Amino acid sequence: MDDKLFGSATRTDTLIVVGRLQRTYVTEIAQILQRRIIEIQRAVASLERAGVIVGTRVGTTRLIELNPLFTAKTELYALLLRMSEMPLYANRWAKIRRRPRAISKPL
Amino acid sequence: MSLADVAATVAEHLKVHGIDVVVVGGSAITSHVPTVYTSMDVDFAITSDANRRQITTALKELGFEPKGRIFVHPDTEYTVDFVAEPPSIDRELVYEFAEIQTSFGRFRVLKLEDAIADRVAAFLHWSDSEALDVAQRSAAAARDRLTWERIDASLQKLDTKLPDSAMRMNIARGRLRRALDGK
Numbered sequence: 001m002d003d004k005l006f007g008s009a010t011r012t013d014t015l016i017v018v019g020r021l022q023r024t025y026v027t028e029i030a031q032i033l034q035r036r037i038i039e040i041q042r043a044v045a046s047l048e049r050a051g052v053i054v055g056t057r058v059g060t061t062r063l064i065e066l067n068p069l070f071t072a073k074t075e076l077y078a079l080l081l082r083m084s085e086m087p088l089y090a091n092r093w094a095k096i097r098r099r100p101r102a103i104s105k106p107l
Numbered sequence: 108m109s110l111a112d113v114a115a116t117v118a119e120h121l122k123v124h125g126i127d128v129v130v131v132g133g134s135a136i137t138s139h140v141p142t143v144y145t146s147m148d149v150d151f152a153i154t155s156d157a158n159r160r161q162i163t164t165a166l167k168e169l170g171f172e173p174k175g176r177i178f179v180h181p182d183t184e185y186t187v188d189f190v191a192e193p194p195s196i197d198r199e200l201v202y203e204f205a206e207i208q209t210s211f212g213r214f215r216v217l218k219l220e221d222a223i224a225d226r227v228a229a230f231l232h233w234s235d236s237e238a239l240d241v242a243q244r245s246a247a248a249a250r251d252r253l254t255w256e257r258i259d260a261s262l263q264k265l266d267t268k269l270p271d272s273a274m275r276m277n278i279a280r281g282r283l284r285r286a287l288d289g290k
Contacts, residue, residue: 022234022271078274085278093236099229102176102188 003088007046010035013089014043018053019080020093023065032092052076110137112211113185114149116169119212124165127155129194129204129215135222136241138207138214140248144241148177148186152194162189196221197228199264219249224261227279231265231272239279246286255287 006012010033017029030040044064047053054067066073066080083089108116114130121128130138132150137143153162163173171178171187178187194201194217204215217225223245229238246253262280267273 094240097237098233098235
């Protein structure tokens with residue numbers, strides 16, 4: 001599949017990370033994709049302008065997720081989830097924990 | 108001592124006090140397939156009447172001390188915790204368990220297919236890819252003693268009413284299928 005499906009490889013990769021993780025932030029995306037933060041910031045800004053993703057500030061962190069009001073959000077999510085399982089991406093998620101951890105338990 | 112040894116020691120001792128427990132969560136995976144996932148805390152669900160004070164009294168006899176919500180012991184790196192909920196997979200109560208025998212006694216634990224479904228639940232509801240990876244590797248490691256029918260029956264307990272959860276379930280099913288097929 002063309003890695004420039006969503007305009008550029010960085011935009012495509014960023015969108016796949018957002019889809020896979022559902023809620024994430026620029027630094028995390030940059031770490032997962034091993035790209036510079038400025039590249040991810042530019043991709044996020046352009047995807048926000050397109051109305052595909054939205055950002056919400058929580059404390060000092062700006063959380064990014066697919067725009068729930070985007071017309072084809074469900075279809076887009078299905079595509080991104082499927083793409084995130086492609087060999088190019090599949091191993092990137094294996095160590096990413098998202099489930100809650102009870103207070104006072106060791107990390 | 109392994110996690111299973113600690114689990115057996117605690118479960119046998121609690122039983123003497125009339126307290127029945129089941130190992131759940133990540134420690135259930137470690138109990139069945141220790142090479143796949145190393146949990147450093149033993150999560151117990153309680154299946155009989157018992158309150159925190161009774162549990163603390165019993166565990167102190169073994170040398171455990173409460174530290175916040177968990178119990179620690181100077182001779183083991185494993186901590187012990189008691190979850191608030193009865194044994195369940197994604198809010199579906201579970202009544203049948205496996206038993207594991209160790210040289211320190213025996214203990215009840217979620218069946219492996221239920222423990223795998225429990226990991227998949229974390230992927231469905233939290234997008235927790237680490238949990239899905241553990242589920243897949245557990246199925247692969249134990250494919251000689253698992254069947255797709257058993258895993259599928261456990262997966263049926265999971266809530267996939269939301270479209271996003273249903274999509275993630277499809278991913279999880281594909282991965283578990285491939286794991287059982289050795290791919």
